[in-house]
Amino acid sequence: MNDAHRSYVISVYVLALVGALCAGLILVGERFGSPERRDFWALGGAALGMIFVVYGLILLMLRKLGMIGLRRAEVEDDLRGRWTKPVP
Amino acid sequence: MTGAMPAQGDRAPRVIGFVCDWAVGTSAITDGDGRLRAHPSVVLIRVPCSGFIRPGWLEDTLKAGADGVFVVGCPYGDCLNREGNYLMRERMDQLQRRLQRRKVDPSRLAMLAHGMHDEAAFLAEVAALLNRLRQLGPPPAPRTSAPRLAGPTTAPQAVPAEEGGA
Amino acid sequence: MYRRALTALQKFTLRLDVAINRVYPTDLNPLYYTGGLTNLFLFILVVSGIFIFFYYVPSLFEGHASIVYLTEQVPYGGLIRGIHRYSADAFIVAAVLHLLRNWFTDRYLFSRDSPWISGMFMLLLGGFIGATGYILVWDERALAVLGVFDGLLRSIPIVGRAFAELVIGGEGLGEATLPRILLLHVGPASALYVLLWWHYVRLRHPKIWPPATWVLVNLGVVTLLAALIPAVSGTPATPGARPGAMPLDVFFLLPFWLAGLMPPLLVVLLVAGLFVLGFVIPYVNRESDPEMGVRHAGVAQVIDGNCTGCELCYYDCPYNAIVMVPSPHPGLSRAAASRKLLAVVLDSRCVECGICIGACPFEALELPGMLESEITRAATEAVGVAGAGRA
Numbered sequence: 001m002n003d004a005h006r007s008y009v010i011s012v013y014v015l016a017l018v019g020a021l022c023a024g025l026i027l028v029g030e031r032f033g034s035p036e037r038r039d040f041w042a043l044g045g046a047a048l049g050m051i052f053v054v055y056g057l058i059l060l061m062l063r064k065l066g067m068i069g070l071r072r073a074e075v076e077d078d079l080r081g082r083w084t085k086p087v088p
Numbered sequence: 089m090t091g092a093m094p095a096q097g098d099r100a101p102r103v104i105g106f107v108c109d110w111a112v113g114t115s116a117i118t119d120g121d122g123r124l125r126a127h128p129s130v131v132l133i134r135v136p137c138s139g140f141i142r143p144g145w146l147e148d149t150l151k152a153g154a155d156g157v158f159v160v161g162c163p164y165g166d167c168l169n170r171e172g173n174y175l176m177r178e179r180m181d182q183l184q185r186r187l188q189r190r191k192v193d194p195s196r197l198a199m200l201a202h203g204m205h206d207e208a209a210f211l212a213e214v215a216a217l218l219n220r221l222r223q224l225g226p227p228p229a230p231r232t233s234a235p236r237l238a239g240p241t242t243a244p245q246a247v248p249a250e251e252g253g254a
Numbered sequence: 255m256y257r258r259a260l261t262a263l264q265k266f267t268l269r270l271d272v273a274i275n276r277v278y279p280t281d282l283n284p285l286y287y288t289g290g291l292t293n294l295f296l297f298i299l300v301v302s303g304i305f306i307f308f309y310y311v312p313s314l315f316e317g318h319a320s321i322v323y324l325t326e327q328v329p330y331g332g333l334i335r336g337i338h339r340y341s342a343d344a345f346i347v348a349a350v351l352h353l354l355r356n357w358f359t360d361r362y363l364f365s366r367d368s369p370w371i372s373g374m375f376m377l378l379l380g381g382f383i384g385a386t387g388y389i390l391v392w393d394e395r396a397l398a399v400l401g402v403f404d405g406l407l408r409s410i411p412i413v414g415r416a417f418a419e420l421v422i423g424g425e426g427l428g429e430a431t432l433p434r435i436l437l438l439h440v441g442p443a444s445a446l447y448v449l450l451w452w453h454y455v456r457l458r459h460p461k462i463w464p465p466a467t468w469v470l471v472n473l474g475v476v477t478l479l480a481a482l483i484p485a486v487s488g489t490p491a492t493p494g495a496r497p498g499a500m501p502l503d504v505f506f507l508l509p510f511w512l513a514g515l516m517p518p519l520l521v522v523l524l525v526a527g528l529f530v531l532g533f534v535i536p537y538v539n540r541e542s543d544p545e546m547g548v549r550h551a552g553v554a555q556v557i558d559g560n561c562t563g564c565e566l567c568y569y570d571c572p573y574n575a576i577v578m579v580p581s582p583h584p585g586l587s588r589a590a591a592s593r594k595l596l597a598v599v600l601d602s603r604c605v606e607c608g609i610c611i612g613a614c615p616f617e618a619l620e621l622p623g624m625l626e627s628e629i630t631r632a633a634t635e636a637v638g639v640a641g642a643g644r645a
Contacts, residue, residue: 045330048481049474052470053470057471100643104636109548122639123639130640131643136548136606136624140607140609140611140621163275166283166286168361168607169573171570171572203271205268
């Protein structure tokens with residue numbers, strides 16, 4: 001595993017942690033939010049937005065690790081003798 | 089097969105490239121004959137779209153004596169005609185598999201994807217391709233005798249049909 | 255002058271791509287999916303809009319209050335309202351990026367004027383829908399926008415007054431106004447989907463959605479914005495009162511701001527003029543025919559004698575320019591003699607890309623300007639040239 005891959009893997013863990021934290025914040029927002037204390041609803045909403053962003057970025061990291069697929073036609077497989085560059 | 093042949097001195101592999109007119113710009117990196125300045129044994133031919141290439145033409149180019157042949161299309165996702173590079177990629181896969189059965193190394197055929205103004209990455213990939221072709225050595229000699237055909241002129245006992253030529 | 259500017263802009267756009275593609279895999283480059291992003295934001299607008307629709311009361315007395323109720327009393331109501339507001343801005347941003355990218359990369363030539371023209375209509379309609387959306391909130395700004403809109407429409411000679419009365423729902427402000435504006439908000443939004451059909455009809459496999467990564471990130475950013483910068487209504491509209499300073503939304507309200515600086519008819523002519531120029535773009539070629547070179551090699555021609563009706567070209571053409579018809583007569587070659595179908599190229603849809611030529615295994619298609627015989631001859635000559643160029 002080279003440096004770039006290592007940093008992607010670490011990013012996935014960090015992002016997952018952030019996502020878990022946000023899930024917790026959503027629960028907090030639900031528990032304490034009310035029409036009189038709308039800032040908790042806002043907190044829950046921001047956490048929800050953050051979860052979407054985190055999920056999207058995790059997918060991006062997985063793609064850069066080569067773990068999730070792209071169109072079959074572009075994958076450099078054994079047929080090509082692996083002389084070309086890997087997925088950027 | 090690979091590496092078993094002695095290197096043919098320092099003769100650079102002859103490579104023909106079919107370049108989509110919308111992909112990497114070649115006017116700055118080629119001379120008047122279409123030769124790449126950086127690699128004079130590589131000659132480029134411009135075509136309207138990478139999807140325009142018939143796989144048969146690539147095969148014909150190899151038969152005409154090229155060591156390798158490649159097609160350059162736009163970056164995946166940005167084909168001017170939307171799907172040409174994906175389609176060419178798939179045809180290239182099929183052609184490589186077919187030629188592999190005839191003992192032609194699939195690395196001799198390559199599908200590249202570079203956008204306009206991406207000359208640096210394109211030249212780097214061409215250099216990598218040339219290295220690979222140098223390792224492979226010259227292509228296998230073409231068939232010298234005509235294939236045996238099954239038909240009424242052959243002996244009456246069952247003759248297995250030869251793998252035909254083209 | 256226009257051509258040189260456009261070529262420079264094309265260079266900038268494609269150079270930007272090279273930079274972006276160093277970071278992302280090329281098929282995740284967000285700029286390749288500007289159309290999909292626009293569609294994504296439209297979808298978010300429709301879903302959040304339906305939610306808001308259930309709470310909104312289109313009346314002069316309750317319009318403002320119903321939205322405030324939604325924002326303050328309904329759990330996450332304010333979030334949904336904010337999502338609606340920010341996706342509308344994002345929709346315009348994505349649509350304009352889509353316009354610019356397709357303009358600067360020549361993606362409007364030949365039969366691709368169809369998506370272009372439908373796209374211009376959609377942009378126009380989108381702007382109109384956004385303006386009516388601001389009016390529906392029925393706060394001070396809404397009243398000002400409505401007033402300016404009325405003035406802009408009335409400034410149009412002959413038909414202006416009729417248009418203004420259509421929009422206001424009568425001769426002046428009344429109980430019919432907000433229901434009318436609501437109709438003019440939701441109706442054109444539905445019409446956008448009809449225009450989208452037109453937008454896609456000439457394309458095979460249109461890129462309707464961006465990749466999952468970008469769907470999620472953009473949905474998330476819009477939600478984050480809605481939570482961190484809540485969308486709030488101003489003070490309720492009081493007809494007759496003098497409006498104070500109001501926040502300007504540059505994506506939708508620019509013409510209304512301009513109307514404060516120049517006569518209304520001039521604003522109308524400016525906006526109309528811009529759109530007319532927009533409609534003309536696909537018919538002004540950036541490059542002359544010789545400059546296009548191999549990209550203008552003539553409409554694909556079917557070689558009737560060879561076509562076997564295998565349909566491979568039909569499936570590969572990205573513009574649906576090939577149709578298969580029952581074969582009126584048998585072909586000439588052995589394989590073509592027993593064909594049931596014949597490929598026919600529709601000239602008006604062909605963009606001369608040649609992808610069908612690459613697909614055909616029977617040599618039954620040619621581009622007049624780049625025949626197969628020329629290609630094979632060029633390739634053979636090239637092998638000789640390459641040999642001469644060896645070290």
